[in-house]
Amino acid sequence: xxxxxxxxxxxxxxxxxxxxxxxxxxxxxxxxxxxxxxxxxxxxxxxxxxxxxxxxxxxxxxxxxxxxxxxxxxxxxxxxxxxxxxxxxxxxxxxxxxxxxxxxxxxxxxxxx
Amino acid sequence: xxxxxxxxxxxxxxxxxxxxxxxxxxxxxxxxxxxxxxxxxxxxxxxxxxxxxxxxxxxxxxxxxxxxxxxxxxxxxxxxxxxxxxxxxxxxxxxxxxxxxxxxxxxxx
Numbered sequence: 257x258x259x260x261x262x263x264x265x266x267x268x269x270x271x272x273x274x275x276x277x278x279x280x281x282x283x284x285x286x287x288x289x290x291x292x293x294x295x296x297x298x299x300x301x302x303x304x305x306x307x308x309x310x311x312x313x314x315x316x317x318x319x320x321x322x323x324x325x326x327x328x329x330x331x332x333x334x335x336x337x338x339x340x341x342x343x344x345x346x347x348x349x350x351x352x353x354x355x356x357x358x359x360x361x362x363x364x365x366x367x368x369x
Numbered sequence: 370x371x372x373x374x375x376x377x378x379x380x381x382x383x384x385x386x387x388x389x390x391x392x393x394x395x396x397x398x399x400x401x402x403x404x405x406x407x408x409x410x411x412x413x414x415x416x417x418x419x420x421x422x423x424x425x426x427x428x429x430x431x432x433x434x435x436x437x438x439x440x441x442x443x444x445x446x447x448x449x450x451x452x453x454x455x456x457x458x459x460x461x462x463x464x465x466x467x468x469x470x471x472x473x474x475x476x477x478x
Contacts, residue, residue, distance in 0.1 A: 298470035301466070318370060358404075360411035360413070
C-alpha cells in the first residue's frame with residue numbers, strides 16, 4: 257500500500273516562528289501536493305511539485321514556500337507563522353504524470369498562537 | 370479551473386437508504402475521481418471514472434459521468450453509519466487537482 261506520512265499530527269507554534277511541515281511518500285511518485293483545509297472552504301492547493309526541485313504555485317501560495325530536494329520528500333515552510341495560518345494541512349502524492357489516484361497523508365493540525 | 374462543486378452541501382439519511390451526491394465542473398476533463406474524508410483525517414480514494422466512461426460500479430458505489438453536462442453523481446446504496454463522512458469530487462485535466470467543499474453525509478443508525 258502507498259503510504260504518505262506527515263511528520264507531525266499536531267503542532268502549536270508561536271506567531272513569527274518558522275515552521276516546517278514534512279511529508280514523505282514511499283512509492284516513488286512524481287507529483288506531490290500541499291493543501292490546507294478550513295471549515296467551509298474545502299481543500300485549497302498551496303503548492304505542488306511534479307519533479308525534484310520543480311514546483312508550482314497553487315491557489316494560495318502567499319506566506320508559504322516549499323522544498324523538494326529528494327523525490328520522496330516534500331516540505332512546506334511557513335517563513336513567519338501567523339494566526340491566519342492556523343489550519344489543517346494535507347500532503348498528497350500521485351504517480352504522475354496526470355489523471356491518477358491521489359494518496360493523502362493523515363493531515364497536520366497547526367495552531368499558531 | 371478544474372474545481373468540482375459538490376451538491377448538496379449536507380445530506381442526512383437513515384441507515385439502509387441510498388445517498389446521492391452530485392458534482393459539477395466547468396472545463397473538459399480526462400477523468401473524475403471521488404474521495405471520502407472521515408472527520409479530521411486525510412482523504413481516501415473511492416473511485417475513478419474516465420471521460421469516455423458513463424458509469425462505473427465498485428461495491429455499493431455507483432458513479433455516473435455526463436461530460437456533455439459536465440456533471441457526475443455518486444450513489445451509495447444501502448448506506449451504513451460507517452459511511453458518515455465528507456465526499457469530494459476531483460475533476461482532472463492536468464496534474465493539478467482542485468477540490469470543492471464537499472458533501473457532508475450523515476447516516477443515522
